Amino acid sequence: MNPFMNKVVMLNGFFKVYGVYSKAEIALHDKRTDCWIIVKNRIFDVTSYVEEHPGGDAILTNAGSDSTEGFYGPQHPGGAFQLIEDYCIGELEK
Numbered sequence: 001m002n003p004f005m006n007k008v009v010m011l012n013g014f015f016k017v018y019g020v021y022s023k024a025e026i027a028l029h030d031k032r033t034d035c036w037i038i039v040k041n042r043i044f045d046v047t048s049y050v051e052e053h054p055g056g057d058a059i060l061t062n063a064g065s066d067s068t069e070g071f072y073g074p075q076h077p078g079g080a081f082q083l084i085e086d087y088c089i090g091e092l093e094k
């Protein structure tokens, strides 16, 4: 990935690196210990949340790939939508 596509942004009160990532790069992060997911073309590094997830390993179903359908399932009545924002690290390359 071109590092110059990254920029530092303020997100929920924290500074973080916000990047533009290709599907190929996201696919490298497909494990419990390194888990990125795509939800509506945005990228979330949920590695630190995997062990906390109330739905257990369901969060890993599409690790490293598009998890939009799973995330928008009926098991997430609302709280999850705010929570996921803490893990946003960027967006999918257009």
Ligand code: HEM
Binding pocket: 037, 046, 049, 053, 054, 055, 056, 058, 059, 060, 061, 062, 067, 070, 071, 075, 076, 077, 078, 079, 080, 083, 084, 087
């Ligand atoms: C990516 C695909 C995901 C799948 C397939 C999935 C699946 C599930 C399932 C099956 C449950 C139900 C647990 C139960 O009540 O027995 C659940 C609950 C929950 N999940 Fe996920 N999950 C995903 C991602 C996430 C993410 C990324 C977050 C937040 C960062 C999250 C937050 C929660 C929360 C907070 C609950 C408890 C119910 C609620 O209050 O909304 N999940 N999930």
